[in-house]
Amino acid sequence: MxxxxxxxxxxxxxxxxxxxxxxxxxxxxxxxxxxxxxxxxxxxxxxxxxxxxxxxxxxxxxxxxxxxxxxxxxxxxxxxxxxxxxxxxxxxxxxxxxxxxxxxxxxxxxxxxxxxxxxxxxxxxxxxxxxxxxxxxxxxxxxxxxxxxxxxxxxxxxxxxxxxxxxxxxxxxxxxxxxxxxxxxxxxxxxxxxxxxxxxxxxxxxxxxxxxxxxxxxxxxxxxxxxxxxxxxxxxxxxxxxxNIQWHLDKRREIADLYYKYLGSLLEYIEFQAEKDWATHSYWMFSIILKNTVKISRDEFMEHLKNDKVETRPVFYPLHTMPTYRETKEKYPVAEKVGHKGINLPTHGLLKEEDIAYISERIKKYCEYESCDGD
Missing domain, CATH: 3.40.640.10 (Type I PLP-dependent aspartate aminotransferase-like (Major domain))
Structure with a gap:
């Protein structure tokens, strides 16, 4: 690329x-x-x-x-x-x-x-x-x-x-x-x-x-x-x-469908944000969670993608973990899991199918890494 x-x-x-x-x-x-x-x-x-x-x-x-x-x-x-x-x-x-x-x-x-x-x-x-x-x-x-x-x-x-x-x-x-x-x-x-x-x-x-x-x-x-x-x-x-908002929404739906197509074989390693039957997702971001079957950390995973010229973002860190709001020892297990393991993938109207295919191929590679020393 x-x-x-x-x-x-x-x-x-x-x-x-x-x-x-x-x-x-x-x-x-x-x-x-x-x-x-x-x-x-x-x-x-x-x-x-x-x-x-x-x-x-x-x-x-x-x-x-x-x-x-x-x-x-x-x-x-x-x-x-x-x-x-x-x-x-x-x-x-x-x-x-x-x-x-x-x-x-x-x-x-x-x-x-x-x-x-x-x-x-x-x-x-x-x-x-x-x-x-x-x-x-x-x-x-x-x-x-x-x-x-x-x-x-x-x-x-x-x-x-x-x-x-x-x-x-x-x-x-x-x-x-x-x-x-x-x-x-x-x-x-x-x-x-x-x-x-x-x-x-x-x-x-x-x-x-x-x-x-x-x-x-x-x-x-x-x-x-x-x-x-x-x-x-x-x-x-x-x-x-x-x-042009309908074009923007249709394009993001198209991108999401491509991610499902190319990443659908990796459910052993990743999970998606669900789209419930009562909802129509607008896909501001297409996001995944890395399962424990992935042997490298979320941050290592993102660093590998960065080296392959794929920009990503971590899912938001839960607010109760921020220094400004860390006032309680209460646990929020779902938010902590998503915040620790979640990644936002490229999601915008300039992407082409070849981009999604490339991103997905790199994700598959790093899902199967045993350590950050892998090649």
Missing amino acids: GDVIQVASPVLNGNEKKYVNECLETTWISSKGKYVDEFENRFAEFCRSRYAISCSNGTVALHLALLAFNIGPGDEVLVPTLTYIATANAVTYCGGKPVFVDSDPETWNIDPNKIENKINSNTKGIIVVHLYGHPVDMDPIMKIAKKYNLFVIEDVAEAHGALYKDRVVGSIGDISTFSFFGNKIITTGEGGMVVTNNEKLNEKIRILRSQGMYTSRRYWFEVIGYNYRMTNIQAAIGLAQLE
Whole structure:
């Protein structure tokens, strides 16, 4: 192989250049401009929701969502321990405490069966993360939330377009948040979105996003807000990406099918993130877990692939193992297994079948290694 096979890469194959050039030619390059409104409106339609509020990245989308529910000191929010650290950090920004929940062994998402025993009088809500593009099992979680009067935030940073029982993820909880970082299914470079059906939450988030300025009275501030806006240039890219989102989703499904085809004979050595019959995975990342039959460590395995010009990523380290959140001796065995043994493989729209075949051939080779000294 020649060039490195990247783990992720944006595909800008639509009207991105045309729309950005229009922003430059008209000088509408900041947070005002037609593309901000159009991207928000079209994204709300895509999510089958009433409102979408653009913002500067996925982390601040989470922060805004939590602020909308008045999370503060003493409040607890349940989050999966197997997720990107932004999910917990946003709770901490508000002065709240993230309380960790272990993963489902098949989907790797937050396990609904392990939520209820984490709830106490300080619990205010639940953040679910549709990890790597597979939907969380939402119905039991919404039932628990209703029973205990908790809000539900869907973190959809990794799952644009995924379906839960024919419902678009991001349309089920009280609020959902999205990231449009450069490696996501669709991108604005940096950027995020908050989506809701609740008119009052929509209005509150819009005020908080724009320094606390009231939408009906310019330069009038009654609350402390934040400068969390998206630029018109970012929104122009996002709109162009959204116009082609079905192509992006179809391409990732094609890549996943190729991985299943080429890696299907290695089930003695690896296991996949399941796709449940009630779900449509969007495959932000195609991921595997190395079984104990593989004699080298996950990190050695990845290093060998790197030497073969195949870029990979480790699955997220569980948050309870991070120095910033290591407050308990409680074990989370499923998350620890996935976090210790999991690998994200290259997953993006520029890959060809020959790339997947090559990656799979290298994976087979290292599955059968006896030590890191093998050749």
